[in-house]
Every structure is written in C-alpha cells, then in structure tokens.
Amino acid sequence: MSDNTALLSVRDLQKYFPIKRGLMQSTKGYVRAVDGVSFDVSPGETFGLVGESGCGKSTTGRSILRLIEPTGGQVFFGGKDIRKLGRSSMRKMRQEMQIVFQDPYGSLNPRYTIKQTLEEPLIIHGMERSSAARTKKIAELLETVGLSPSRMNRYPHEFSGGQRQRIGIARALAVNPKLIIADEPVSALDVSVQSQVLNLLDDLQKQLNLAYVFIAHDLSVVKHISDRIGVMYLGKIVELSDADDLYAEPLHPYSQALLSAVPIPDPDAKRERIILQGDLPSPANPPTGCPFHPRCKDAMDICKTVTPQWKEVRPGHHVACHLYH
C-alpha cells in the first residue's frame, strides 16, 4: 500500500510506554499503546481513525506530530521521515502539520488574548514581519473560522466552547499547514455546535486543500467527514477502507459491532445489535493471537493462537481477520 503521492505515510508506527516498578525503577513490561499502525493520507483527504477509548487513537495522532516520541516505525511527510529530522528542521516541519485538540477549554492559554494566541505562530515562524500585517492576518484567520475580528482582544473565558474550538482551528491554520490532526475536535461540544464545527472543517478543507487525520470515537461524526476510515483496536488497525464501503459492509467483527451501535434515523429500521461482551483488554498484556478474540462473536480456534495477517480482501478494503483468509 505504498503510495508515492501520499502526503503522510505512517509505517509500522509503535509507541510502547515502559511500566516501571520497584526501588530501582526497572522496566517490568510495556504498554503497547500503538502497536504497528500503518496508513497513508493523500493531500486534501480526510482519514478517519475510530475506536473505543484507550485503543491508541490519540497516541497515534500525537506520535505522528512527535509530541510523543514514537518508539518504532516511520512517519513520512512529503517523502521525508520526520523521525530523523533535527530540532530546527522539525520546527520548520511543524508549519506543515498541526493539531486541533479535543478540549476547547484547555487548549487556549487563559492569560493570552485571542490576538496573542494567534500571533504566536506568526512570530515564531517569522511569517508576518510587521505588527500591522500580523493584525491583518489574524483578522483574516478569525473571519475564515467564522468569528468576528472585533473580538480579537478578548480572552478565552469570554468565548463559548464552540467558539474556542474555532479559535483552536484558527491557530492551527495560522501557519498554513497541509495536514491537520483533529484529535476528537467535536466530542466535547454539544450536538448543535458539533455540526457547525464539522461544517467549518469541511469548508476549510475545500478552500485550502487540507488533509485531515480525524480521530473520533463517534462513528456517525466520522462518517460525515471521512473519505477513508481506519478502525483501531488495542493499538492496531484492524480494518481500513473507503468510508462508504465500510459503512455498507463492515468486514471485521469489531467494526460490525461498532457500526451496529450507530443510531439509524428511521424508527422502522430493523437491525441486529451486536453488544460487545467484556472490556477492552489491557494493552500491557494483550491477548495472544488476534487481540479481539476474547470479545469476538465469530472467534475460531485459530484466533486464539495466530495473529491474523493484514489482507486486502477487496480493492482498497483491508482487514486483519481470520474469517477472510
């Protein structure tokens, strides 16, 4: 699945957190938060990453940006392996890829006015030299995300959650990135505001040809915005396909269970609900074989011992499951 036109290529990304115990803080094992994740994102595309809490979605996002240093694998951005970049080239690279956070209340410095928050990236990257030019650029940014520039001298506490999320998006846009990692950008907002922010992201993508890695646990949100979707379970991608394809016919039993939980806006529609049994196993001690087998309704004997291979079952539709071998 190597693709030369890809903007972002993640190859076998790993992030193991050591578990330290005892007097000498010796390493007693690893939490495999991200365990061999690979995917590509093309320019202008939205790649959705879904899974339940604790499956490693956010860690994947932050490892791509090297906010958390990955323990293994490669991240190619525009053909360059960003894990090999030095400090100054990494800082330049940060202009190309940005993040939007989940919590709109924690993501803005409470002591900075909106203007100061948006000015910071412009100053750091020396993008607009004069103060007047910066103010003009900030006004443009605020208008782009649908906020009035007259409010740029206000503080974050004077804005609502949805407005703050727009400010967070404006900050990400300030450096003209090509890729934005959206780490559950709407899950802290209420439903009416969610759709506004999603529409804004959608509009921005069309205007600026942005690529998104859209991390979420809510499949209906992801469906609305994604071109392709990867389903994560316990640090691994278990299924990857076009959004429409995945929603029409999920192959992996875990995807099937997730999708069966999405409400259908039709009271007469009948659908079999698959209720997942048990909890997410500990990533410090993952099950042998297929990590999903203890909760899988279709588990076979082979699932307990052999890790399923990543396989392209249909064009563009990959799955790691013994049912399709």
Added chain:
Amino acid sequence: MTLSTQVIAKTNLSKSPAPPKSKSPLRLSIERFFRNPLAVAGLVILLAIIFVTVFPQIFTHYSPSTPDIMNTDSPPSAMHPLGTDSSGYDYLARDLYGGRVDLTVAFAAAFMTMFLGVIYGGISGFFGGWVDTLMMRFVDIMLNFPFISLILVLEAILNTSSQWMLVLVVGITSWPGAARLMRGVFLQMREQDYVVGAQTIGASKWRIIFRHMLPNSLSFLIVLVSFSVASYVGLDAALSFLGLGVPISVPSWGGILNSTTDYISLKTEPYAWMPPATLIVLTILSVNFIGDGLRDAFDPQSKA
C-alpha cells in the same frame, strides 16, 4: 456549510462599533479579591502595621536604642504610653521599630524561598525523568534539614547574628516546600493542551516556560508566598524569643517577648508583652486572610 455561513452572518451582525473593555483573568482575580471582606480587612490591617513600622517617628519621639535611664521599669505614663523596661527603653518605640526586623525577615525570606523554589521546582518539573528524580531526592534531604542547628552553627562560626543572616538561613532551608509545589504545578501544566499546542506551533522550550507555564503558575506562587510570609513572621518571632535571632540591642517583637518572660513581668506588666504579642498575632492573621483571599480569587472553584 449552510450552518457555518449562518454563523458567520450572525457574528458579523453582532459586531458592535465599540466593544466593552475586556478584562484579563488577572484583573478578574483582583476584583474577586476586593469583594472578599476578610481579605480586604487583612490587607488593611497589614498595611497599617507596615505603615507604623516604617514611620514609627510619627507615633513616638523616643529612639528604641537610647534608654531613659531616669525612668527604668516605669508603668504606662503620659511620657511613656507603654512604660519602659528595666534598662529604661521605651516599650512603644521598641514595639514600633521592632516590626521592621520581623517584617523584613519574613518578606525577604518569603521572596527568597519563592525564587529558589520556582527555579528548582520549575527545572525539575519541566524536564522530568531522572533529572526530576534526582532533584526531588535532594529536596527530601533538605526537608529534613534541622535549620535551628544551622543557625546555631552559623552564629558560632561568624560570631554574630543579624537579620540578613536570618533571611539567608530561613531562605536556604525553606525553599524545598516551594520547589515541590512548583514541580507539581509544572508537571501538571506540561500536559495541558495549550502547552502542547505551543509545542506544535514550534515554540522553543524557553518560550513555553516563560510565556505559557510561568504566567499560569503565578497564582500558585502568590498564594504560596503569602502563606509563607505568615509562617516566617511566627518563625522569626520564635527564633528571637529563643535568643537565636537578632542581637538584643536591635529591637524585635520576639526579643521583647523574650525579655518579659519572667513571672513578675508576665503577671504585673501586661503592657510590656501584650502589644508585641498582639502585633505578631495580628500580622500572622492578616497575612493568612490575605492568602486565603488570594487563593479564592485565583481559583474560585476551590472555595471551601
């Protein structure tokens, strides 16, 4: 898409020609502080005490170091409103001038504690890992350091005792508490999204520390300083009382108390020891009220 265009239209409509002045979080905190009656009372009392100790000449024309040898052990009179001690020193003058030592030591030591604590704790919390482990073990050692013996040793070696030595000793033995607090604040703040956000934007370590982390830990710092001032006033008085503080010739509240601890004075001369004791208590109480007020003002959620 339609939704977002609607929103743009709406925000443009609500654009007022002259938006009201925006209040910064610091400004809001200050306003909250001044709405707290206990805190304001504490501030007024503390300012009054500072005023009388800085300008004692307004209230007494006696010098605290020139004895009135014709009037030793005199009870309160028109000439000496609080009487004189056995050497003929005027009690009122000594009480008023005595506050200088106590307050200087307390404030100077508090700022020294804060300064050392911020630097040490900040480094420890920001870098984390083994640096943090090592630095915190040293804090553990310092927390158990017997500082009264340190004062004794220093006084013996230098053969003198002065208020600046007190500041130094209190400062270098009291910073570990502040360091531990700042470490905790920095560790917590390092994970905040706006700090991570500054990192994604490409901000340097120093920019993150000085522009984002320090300003946001300011509230913790101010509260810490205010409470440590209160404890240092008590500490300073206690040291002078034990005879470990400033020389007897220099007036201090603790020193006056020390000279009036005999049974006769305690029983028959309340005018000698009540005023300095009251001043100590009032100072500590008012500083504590201010500290409480600041804590509530900076963090309204924590209000008990």
